[in-house]
Amino acid sequence: EAQVTQNPRYLITVTGKKLTVTCSQNMNHEYMSWYRQDPGLGLRQIYYSMNVEVTDKGDVPEGYKVSRKEKRNFPLILESPSPNQTSLYFCASSSAGTRYTGEQYFGPGTRLTVT
């Protein structure tokens, strides 16, 4: 089954404690992206990757890091989480040519609370 998986699905942590949210896709997609979703602000892109070892900042990259060492995996790292990073996070992947289909496949989401 074609899918994007994220782990963990729910996480409560404390300020400053480093964490990693994993993302994996089994569709051999080149393009992967991380979003955060907040009430009234919608989905905002954090980082994206066009392919292995190619990553770039999205609209809200501050406080986050990513890496793309393998095509299927795109982990999101919060080196020192803060309460303003409490949010719902989605990983997404798509093949080249998103412009024509608009189809990004989203993971189920990770609800992060930083206290």
Place this chain on the structure above:
Amino acid sequence: RKEVEQDPGPFNVPEGATVAFNCTYSNSASQSFFWYRQDCRKEPKLLMSVYSSGNEDGRFTAQLNRASQYISLLIRDSKLSDSATYLCVAYISNFGNEKLTFGTGTRLTIIP
């Protein structure tokens, strides 16, 4: 100004009614447009693409007006299962970055 703007709603509509959502975009370089559907606490999923000529998929009709930078979604004969948040999305390619910009969504509730 947000790149993609939508009326957040909520829209509470009786079952069987027709409902229309509107969306405007600010970047005239946006190349293509889409509607996504997001159920409560779930991931967004592509509903349909939007073409200048308009396109229809069953009870759903999408329309694009490039001159007015305006996108619409019409749902006819609404069902309880149509209750969700509908996200308007614009695609732009800029120096190799293919980016989808999402609106904040319009929440729809179909009432029995």
